[in-house]
Every structure is written in structure tokens, then in C-alpha cells.
Amino acid sequence: MKAIQSESGKISTQQRYAKCIEVSRRIRWDIDRDVLRGRHFDPAHKFMPDGLTEVQRLPFLDAGERRVMSQIQGRTYANMFGMIERFIGAKMLEVGRHHALDDQTALEAIVRFTDEELKHQELFRRVEALAAEALPPGYRFIPQADEVAAFVLGKSTWSILALTCCIEIVTQVHFRQSMESDSSLSPLFKDIFLFHWKEESQHAIIDELEWMREDARIDDAARDAAIGDLIELVGVIDGMLQAQAAADAHYFATQLDRALSDEEEARVHAGLLDAYRWQYIVSGVDEPRFGEILSGVIGEAHGERLGAALAPLRRRTLVSEVDVLA
Numbered sequence: 001m002k003a004i005q006s007e008s009g010k011i012s013t014q015q016r017y018a019k020c021i022e023v024s025r026r027i028r029w030d031i032d033r034d035v036l037r038g039r040h041f042d043p044a045h046k047f048m049p050d051g052l053t054e055v056q057r058l059p060f061l062d063a064g065e066r067r068v069m070s071q072i073q074g075r076t077y078a079n080m081f082g083m084i085e086r087f088i089g090a091k092m093l094e095v096g097r098h099h100a101l102d103d104q105t106a107l108e109a110i111v112r113f114t115d116e117e118l119k120h121q122e123l124f125r126r127v128e129a130l131a132a133e134a135l136p137p138g139y140r141f142i143p144q145a146d147e148v149a150a151f152v153l154g155k156s157t158w159s160i161l162a163l164t165c166c167i168e169i170v171t172q173v174h175f176r177q178s179m180e181s182d183s184s185l186s187p188l189f190k191d192i193f194l195f196h197w198k199e200e201s202q203h204a205i206i207d208e209l210e211w212m213r214e215d216a217r218i219d220d221a222a223r224d225a226a227i228g229d230l231i232e233l234v235g236v237i238d239g240m241l242q243a244q245a246a247a248d249a250h251y252f253a254t255q256l257d258r259a260l261s262d263e264e265e266a267r268v269h270a271g272l273l274d275a276y277r278w279q280y281i282v283s284g285v286d287e288p289r290f291g292e293i294l295s296g297v298i299g300e301a302h303g304e305r306l307g308a309a310l311a312p313l314r315r316r317t318l319v320s321e322v323d324v325l326a
Contacts, residue, residue: 013209017109020202024112027198031123035195036188041134045186047074051178054275060264068255072139072248073275074189075131079141080244080280081171081196082124087149088164088203089117095157095210106209113206116199127192139251142243152233156222158214159229165207165293166284171200173287174279208293215297227302231309234281238313241280245273277313285310 011019029035041047048070050056055066096110132139152160175197179190215223249269253260260268284290285306295303 014103014105016205016209017103017106020109020205021105021112023202024109024116024199029195029198031119031126035123035191036126036130039188041130041186041188043071043134045189046070046182046184047186047189048077049178049182049185051182052077052174052275052279054271054278057274058267058271060267065256069252071131071135072252072255073272074186075128075135075139076141076244076248076276077279078124078127078131078192080143082121082128083141083143083145083148084167085117085120085124086145087152087160088167089114089121090149090153091157091160091164092117092206092210095161095214109202109206110210113203116203120196120199123192123196130188136255138254140247142247143240148236148240151236155229155233156226158211158218158223158226159233161207161211161214162226162230162294163233165204165211166287166290167280168200168204168207169287169290170280170284172197172204173283211293212297223298224302227298227305231306234309237280238277241276242273245269245276248272281310281313 032038044067046067050066050070053066053070053073055061055069058066058069061069092110092114096107096114099107099110128141152163171193175193179185179193182190218226246269249265249272252268252272253265285294298306
């Protein structure tokens with residue numbers, strides 16, 4: 001097998017799969033024994049850190065209102081990953097079949113990956129049930145997991161693996177840069193994403209390996225079509241974020257002890273949408289690790305095409321930040 005550059009130097013593709021297996025065996029965790037441990041959410045705690053919620057851009061909210069905002073965004077964050085992992089697990093089952101009569105090391109790594117994704121889906125279903133117990137009624141998660149998975153799985157393998165690699169790199173970055181060091185977060189919520197991060201670290205490596213394998217298999221025309229699919233997938237995700245931001249803004253307003261002004265309501269809605277675009281799209285595509293992988297398989301024209309598609313999302317985020325600072 002050809003060698004691929006990794007963080008630890010030049011090692012073979014098979015060695016990278018084998019390392020994922022070794023780590024998967026060593027860090028294997030159980031939802032009840034290791035993560036939940038009979039605990040429940042305490043509404044007195046924040047769920048998400050300010051660096052991800054971007055609540056500082058809403059200075060008219062008091063401390064209690066900011067805590068509510070973090071809980072709503074945290075609930076949506078868990079639900080989003082539970083939904084996303086529906087199509088990731090299904091796709092990995094598909095790509096794993098290509099290794100069935102070939103590289104058994106790669107096959108085992110992907111089987112473990114798929115098993116862990118199924119466990120993550122169950123974890124996030126449990127998280128939603130615990131959030132529903134702790135928080136007031138009225139919350140709605142808009143995207144339908146099966147419908148989203150069916151749409152995504154209809155796209156090219158290259159585009160799905162690119163999207164998946166981006167998402168799973170993001171989970172690591174969010175935890176290490178924002179959640180890990182924030183002592184004000186709910187200990188339970190923090191543990192949920194600590195254990196999730198441990199297994200996602202291996203998944204991102206496998207995503208990259210499978211994406212590169214698919215890229216080596218296709219020609220320029222197929223790659224060009226796949227770029228179009230990736231842009232369409234990002235657009236669909238943005239549509240989901242718009243709908244969820246509207247639902248979460250409405251739910252947030254109903255949980256306050258005061259009425260927001262029309263301007264405040266508009267800023268809450270815009271702030272949620274910008275935060276969600278940052279969390280699920282911009283922070284991923286702008287992450288250097290993902291950018292390095294992507295730039296290794298696309299040309300300048302493809303990069304410009306992707307950049308043009310992402311520009312409106314980046315521009316809206318930057319404009320909102322300037323407005324608040326002003």
C-alpha cells in the first residue's frame with residue numbers, strides 16, 4: 001500500500017488503520033458505565049461554552065439568559081450530531097464492503113467505526129431524553145434524521161466522505177479548544193463530548209483514508225461533479241440550520257421572564273444562525289487540518305468554486321460580529 005503523510009511521519013495506510021484499531025480497543029467505553037453513570041442534567045449549569053454559542057454578541061442578555069441560550073444550543077448540538085451520525089454509519093457500512101475480500105485490517109477498523117457510530121446515536125438519543133427531563137417543554141428539533149440521511153446518501157461517495165471528514169475533525173476541535181477547559185459547563189454534558197471525542201479522533205483518520213482511496217479511484221470529471229455535490233450538501237445543511245435557528249430563537253424567547261423587543265428578538269435569531277453556521281460549517285472548512293487534506297485533492301478552480309459557495313456564510317458571520325462590536 002502507498003504511504004500517506006500523517007502527523008507522526010511517513011507510515012503506511014495499513015499501519016494507520018491498525019493504529020485506529022489499537023486505540024479503539026484501548027479506549028472502548030460504555031454509555032451507562034462510563035458516560036452517564038446515572039446522572040441527570042442540572043438546569044443551573046451551562047451546556048455549551050461561550051466560544052461556541054457566541055453569546056457575547058448578545059450583550060443585552062443577563063447571566064441567566066445566557067445560561068438558557070447555552071442549554072438550548074447544547075441540546076441542538078447533541079441532536080445535530082445524533083442526526084449526522086445516521087448517514088455516517090450507513091456510508092461506512094457501504095465503503096467497508098470494498099475491503100471485505102481484501103484488506104482485513106481496514107475492514108476491522110471500519111466495522112469498529114460503524115459500531116461506535118451506532119453507539120453514539122444511542123448516546124445522543126439518551127441525551128435528548130435527559131434534556132427533555134431537565135428543560136421546559138416546547139423545544140423542537142426540526143431536521144428528520146432518516147430524510148436527511150436518505151438525501152445525503154444519494155450523493156457521490158467523494159462528497160459524503162469529504163463532508164464526514166470535515167464534521168469529525170470539527171468535533172475534536174470544538175472539544176479541545178472550547179469545551180475541555182471551561183469549568184462552568186455541566187460536568188455531564190462535558191463528559192458526553194469527552195467520550196465522543198475519544199472515538200471520533202480515530203474516525204477522522206479513517207474518514208481521511210477512505211476519502212483519499214475514493215479520490216484515487218475517480219477521474220477529473222467525477223471529481224468536478226463531486227465538488228458540486230459537496231456544495232449542494234453544504235447548502236442543505238445551511239437550510240437545516242436556518243430552520244433550527246428560527247425554532248430555537250422562538251423557544252428561547254418563550255423561556256424568559258421578560259419580553260424581548262423586536263430588535264432583540266431579531267438579534268437573537270441572527271445570533272443563533274451565525275453561531276450554528278460557525279459550529280457546523282465555517283469552523284470545519286476553515287480548520288487547517290481539513291484545509292490541508294482538501295487542498296491536496298482539488299485544484300485551484302475547484303477551490304475558487306468552493307470558496308464562492310461558502311463566501312455568503314462567512315460574510316454573514318463577519319458582518320454580525322462587526323455589528324455587535326460597533
